[in-house]
Amino acid sequence: xxxxxxxxxxxxxxxxxxxxxxxxxxxxxxxxxxxxxxxxxxxxxxxxxxxxxxxxxxxxxxxxxxxxxxxxxxxxxxxxxxxxxxxxxxxxxxxxxxxxxxxxxxxxxxxxxxxxxxxxxxxxxxxxxxxxxxxxxxxxxxxxxxxxxxxxxxxxxxxxxxxxxxxxxxxxxxxxxxxxxxxxx
Numbered sequence: 001x002x003x004x005x006x007x008x009x010x011x012x013x014x015x016x017x018x019x020x021x022x023x024x025x026x027x028x029x030x031x032x033x034x035x036x037x038x039x040x041x042x043x044x045x046x047x048x049x050x051x052x053x054x055x056x057x058x059x060x061x062x063x064x065x066x067x068x069x070x071x072x073x074x075x076x077x078x079x080x081x082x083x084x085x086x087x088x089x090x091x092x093x094x095x096x097x098x099x100x101x102x103x104x105x106x107x108x109x110x111x112x113x114x115x116x117x118x119x120x121x122x123x124x125x126x127x128x129x130x131x132x133x134x135x136x137x138x139x140x141x142x143x144x145x146x147x148x149x150x151x152x153x154x155x156x157x158x159x160x161x162x163x164x165x166x167x168x169x170x171x172x173x174x175x176x177x178x179x180x181x182x183x184x185x
Contacts, residue, residue, distance in 0.1 A: 038182030039063065046082070047164045047173040052091050052127035059090075061161040062181050065098075065153045075147040075162055075181035079173060080140055086168035087135050090145055093127035095159035103149040105131030110143075127163045142176060 039060045049057040065071050081088065092103060101122040106115045116132035136143055151160060162181055166173040 038180050041077075041175055041177055041179040043177055045164075045175040047166060047175065048169045049165045050167060050169050052093075052129065052163060052165060056091070056093065056127040056163045057165060059162045059164050059175050059179070060181055061159055062183060065151055065158040065160065065183070067153050067155055067157050070150065070152045071183045072148075072150050073160070073181065073183045074149070075145075075179075077145045077147075077162070077164075077179040077181075078142050078176040079145055079164070079179075080142050080176070081136050081166065082172040082174055083139055084168065084171045085136055085139055086166050086171040087133045088167070088173045089129045089133045089165050090131060090147070091127045091129045091163040091165070092122065092147075092149075093161045093163060094122075094125050094151075095161075096156040097123055097125050097154065098158050098160075099123070099152040099154040101149060101151045101160075103130045103147055105145065105147050107131055107134040107145040108143045109134045110137035127161070133167070139171075147181075 039062055041060055045059060047057040049055055059077065062073060077090070079088065090105065090107070092101065094101070103120045103122065105120070106117045108115045116134045118131040120130045122128055122130070130147065151158060164173050164175060
């Protein structure tokens, strides 16, 4: 009954984006427990943005992290470039500065599994490149980018958004439907 009441209360507050599928509950101590919390790309997203500093292109936003909470999350994005073989980059941004955000990225660039891997620590608010820039082995071929992260929210709640860009605005980065991010708690 506590779980149903908590879900209904949160739904009535309208705290979740329409594209996010969220389940939550309450422990016996009244503290929230997060189950499956994710956001999915429902239609292909074509990104021609070449800089995070001008007009960043959001891929998706994860459900809000409450103040004073530490969460572990993941993203699995399926991506390709539409025509030529330019460089792509992914990024993360926050609505409020997290105390810490630690992100490990692995961006596949070839059918054989070659990947650009990197570790990034963030405390900034705006979109910031995470991981290494990647050049796909072939145009119009799907590749996987995975991100494993821990976010520590400070005194304010944190909304984490994933971004993408291409090094050539005429060669779009396309993020495919079914790509998703979520919190594991």
